[in-house]
Amino acid sequence: LPTQPPPSKTDGGARHQTMAPVVVRPDSLNGRAGNTDAPSYPSSARANGLQGRVTLQALVTGDGTVRRINIVKSSGYDELDESAVRAVWLWRFHATGPVPPQGEWIEIPVDFRLH
Numbered sequence: 001l002p003t004q005p006p007p008s009k010t011d012g013g014a015r016h017q018t019m020a021p022v023v024v025r026p027d028s029l030n031g032r033a034g035n036t037d038a039p040s041y042p043s044s045a046r047a048n049g050l051q052g053r054v055t056l057q058a059l060v061t062g063d064g065t066v067r068r069i070n071i072v073k074s075s076g077y078d079e080l081d082e083s084a085v086r087a088v089w090l091w092r093f094h095a096t097g098p099v100p101p102q103g104e105w106i107e108i109p110v111d112f113r114l115h
Helices: 043-047 078-090
Strands: 015-018 022-024 052-060 066-073 104-112
Touching (some): 043 078, 052 078, 078 104
Parallel strands (some): 022 104
Antiparallel strands (some): 052 104
């Protein structure tokens, strides 16, 4: 997975913020129509009853693209973590104010729940 080490205190002045959790259920639609589609619930994880929360950190540029992704806390299951990372790489964000040239770090909790 294309991830980077966590940002240091000298990460070039990028700001940090946290999003509300993204909840992924096996019955949700995961098409690519939008720009923040929920990660797919891996069929093997669903069949094995795997659930968990992945906490990601994404460095978002001024044009809304994701430049780097870190897994801050794993769900404990590679297939859930990988699904979350793959989806967030495709997301596009819209700034609500000025974004530093270095970008802005966004913390993204992703919950995979079966029920």
